[in-house]
Amino acid sequence: MTDQAEVPATDNASETPVRINPTVSAAIPEGEVERITTDLIGALKTVYDPEIPVDIYELGLIYKVDLDDNRNLTIDMTLTAPGCPVAGEMPGWVENAARAVEGVQDVTVNMVFDPPWDASRMSEEAQVALNWW
Helix, strand or coil, X not given: CEECEEECXXXXXXXXCEEECCCCCCCCCHHHHHHHHHHHHHHHCCCECCXXXXXXXXXXXXXXXXXXXXXXXXXXXXXXXXCCCCCCCHHHHHXXXXXXXXXXXXXXXXXXXXXXXXHHHCCHHHHHHCCCC
């Protein structure tokens, strides 16, 4: 069984929300899933694409987060472009940030390119920071 709590990824209404899995089982109390979700978002917001002065969460690079009953996270993420110079390093940065969240046992980061990232995935905060508003 997998635990999920829907978490809006951004203020952008067209954005697909980041999920820490859609139904909460008895294995991890709902309050604990909410705390892990909040702490994970905070951790993800510490990771930046070095070419863009906005964190990867607000850029909309995190597509999906699953938390299983054993407190293992699986994170699907993308890049702003497949040829990103830090493509080999960024998943490690995300993994390290997620591992720092109290209560998380293990982390797997999957790089995905479907759907391709585009600027519509950015939050309003990211758009303002990049003067795209």
